[in-house]
Amino acid sequence: MIRFAARKPSTTSFIARRQRWGLYFVLPTVIFFAIFFLYPIIMGIYYSLTDFTLLRPPTFVGLQNFEDLLKDRLFLKSISVTLGYVAGSTLPVWILSLFAAVVFFEKFPGREILKMLFFAPVLPSLVVVATIWIVLVNPNGLLTAVLRPFTGLAEIKWLTDPTLSPITMILVHDWTAIPFYMLIWLAGLTGIPVDLRDSARVDGANRLQTFFKIELPLLRPTAVFVASISMINAFQAFTLQFTLSPGRGGPVDVNTTMGLLIWKYGFQYFRMGDAAAVSVVLFAMIMIVTALQLGLSRGDKFSIQ
Amino acid sequence: MAERTQVTPVGDVRRPDMAMERSIRLPRLRPATLVWFTMALILALSFFFPVFFMVTSSFKAESEIFATPIHWLPYDFQGLAQYQKAFDQVPLGRFFFNSTLMATIDVIVTVIFSAMAGYGFAKFRFRGQRLLFFAVLATISVPFQILIVPLYVQIFNYGWADTYAGLIIPGIMNAFGVFMMRQFAYSIPDELIDAARIDGAGELRIFWRLVLPLLAPAAASLAVIIFLFSWNNFLWPLIVIRSQQLQTIPVGMTVFIAPHNGQPQWAVSMAVSTMATLPVALLFIFLQRYFVAGLTMSGLKG
Incomplete structure (x- = not known):
């Protein structure tokens, strides 16, 4: 060369x-x-x-590791755990972060300070996030108390109930993710020419109409980006499951994502071959998302040249 | 209400309260403004609450943490006692030193080498340029999860497991930084660089004295987000470091999640959490412009 x-x-x-x-x-x-x-x-x-x-x-050993994975109950479970987590940490995040961006794009007194407060969850590391939320989601902690008028329950097993636990993970994740993606939507909204929005309003369009007819279509590049990045991040979920879920991925492995399984096989059991095989499968899944992103963003001005 | 965009006279100017409103330039409180404000307030308070809870709880007595109804402020104010307890239990000073060391090296090396490579890709034409650029760019889309097993084996074979070298070196470069710096280096006028060449400046000198200062605003944004990622990094330090003396804060502080000697110590864990977040929070407050620009770009261009 x-x-x-x-x-x-x-x-x-x-x-x-x-x-x-x-x-x-x-x-x-x-x-x-x-x-x-x-x-x-x-x-x-x-x-x-x-x-x-x-x-x-x-x-x-050739493809032996992959053949073993197909019969590996924990691996198959980790795929469904990961996909469930991806679903829960994408769709609600997209909608709520876009909503927050629309709110903070408006002009009202105190906007900057409220935006700073809203943005605060992005700053702490995920370990700090887990530490805070372990206290908040204690079976008879604050979250249970806040919901007591609606549920009537004295205690809720946010982390140890196998059905509820993955939802708690998603809730905590979304708390840190929504303000981050709000920032990206906000940059997208700022990039929309002012006169487009103004002329729509002069033509008598109301706020909802300008949003759905003018802004949302123009936010397409931002949407493709937010969608793909949030999915890619969710596929790699590790830290929250490691620190927040009981027994690192429990109870009964309902929070054992593929990212956590790589760590378990590689660094708990030192089965490096198996861990690498799980990595390769995860890599392939993420590559599909990346390929979709590249396909959808073709011709967008934000796409990689 | 929202379709009424024409400017309408606000009340009677002769009324003193209205005149006052005008003179201090308060935004006119239309009902729509109030609705937006209320929604923003609800969003801000509900998202900020856990952070508020973290900071206030670090000054509470242990028994107050789970008090219902919540103690909004500590009733039994502990001063820095919970912070002191944290330092007594683990070498927290070492954790901070290690995190600072790693973040500082990551920031300096990433910024300088990203600027160099970005400049090289933007302003020069050489053989294999496109191929090399796409090779570097492709690493952006490689998730770190994929690398941990082979990278650990590699570090282990170098004899770098459980050392500063193993902790820091694999993280000192960032493909996104190269990409970002290349975008900014494009905007440097060629005439400026050529003028320096005619003046007889060497290429290294041109980079160091002319290009790097011109890239400074972008470099500041890159520095801030690299600091954030490095300071909060968890997975790699978890894997590569075994001895407590070399741990960074995110990994070192995990001991506070579990009860200590059978005694829960949530107030102490809140104190550690507050300390771990403080540097990033200060960065955000004082360098907000660069912080937001960096995060948004890592967004738009990732």
């Missing part, structure tokens, strides 16, 4: 020599990505085809 400059001392070689500086500037980054991205990805695919425990060198 590196072309050595022509030896004749002409202006073209002078320019070529100068242009080669571009290569020097990008080289450190390219080498870094080759070592810490490209190489591990290739090795990850290779490890998924091996029996490997870190203590012994990997031995090639």
Whole structure:
């Protein structure tokens, strides 16, 4: 790839020599990505085809790991857990974050300070988020107390009830995610030309009509982006399940996402081959989302050139 | 109500209360404004409440945490006692040092090398440029989950498991940073760079003295979000670090989620949570413009 400059001392070689500086500037980054991205990805695919425990060198077993995964009850469950979590942490997030963006796009007194307060959940790390919510969702904690007039229940097992627990995870996740995606919708709304909106209003369109007829269609690139990023993030769910759910993915594995399963197989049981195989399956699932995003955003001005 | 956009005279100007409203330029409170304000207020308070609860609870006595009805402010104000307890139980100072070290190195290296690579991709034409750029760009879409097993094996084979090198080095570059800096480097006028060349400045000097300062606003946004990601990073430090002395805050503080010696200590865990969030909160308050710009760009261009 590196072309050595022509030896004749002409202006073209002078320019070529100068242009080669571009290569020097990008080289450190390219080498870094080759070592810490490209190489591990290739090795990850290779490890998924091996029996490997870190203590012994990997031995090639072909597609054995994948065949085992098909019979692995925990793996099959982790797929449905992950898909459920993806559903719960995307659709409500899209709608509520867009709604919040529309609200904070309006002009009213105190808007900036209220927006800052609303945005606060984005700042703490997910471990801090889990620590706060463990207290709030204590069986007889504040959330139970707030809902008591409606439920009449003295205690609610937010985290230990197998049906409720995944919903609690989604609730906590959405609390941190909604303000973040609000910011992105807000940038999208700001990008819509003012005169388009104004002329619609002069023509007698009300707020709902301008939103659905003018703004929403123009927000399409933002929508594609929010949809794909939130899905990709949800597919990788790990930290909340690790810290917030009882017994790291429990109860009875209802919160064992594929991301958590990779950690369990790889770093709890040291079954590196199996962990790599789960990674490859997860990678394939995320690639489908990425491909959909690229397909949908073709021709959008925000798309990657 | 909303379709009434024509400016209508607001009441009688001769009425003193109206005149007052005009003179201090209060926004006219139309019913629609009130509706938007109320919705924003409900959103803001409900989303902010858990953060408020975290901060206030860190000053409460342990027995107050689960009080119903809620103690909005501590009845039995503890001062910094819960904070002190946290430092007594774990090497919290070390955690902060480690997190600061990792975040600082991540920020500096990422910003400089992203600016360099972004400039190289934007302003030069060399063989293999497109291929290399797409190769770097492709890494944006590789989820970190995919990398952890092979990357850990790699770090383990280097002898870097449970060391600062293993903790920090794999995270010091960021493809999104390269992409973002390339977009901004495009807007630097070629004439400016050529003028510097005619003046006899070397390419490295041009980058360091001319290009990097011009990229500073974008670099500030990148720095702020890299700090946020690095400071809050959990998965990689969890995997690569075993000894407590090398742990970062997010991993180190997980011990506070579990009861200590059978004693729940939620007030202490709230104190640790507050401390862990404080640097990011300060960054957000004082550098809000860069913070929002960085997050939005990582959004729009991710």
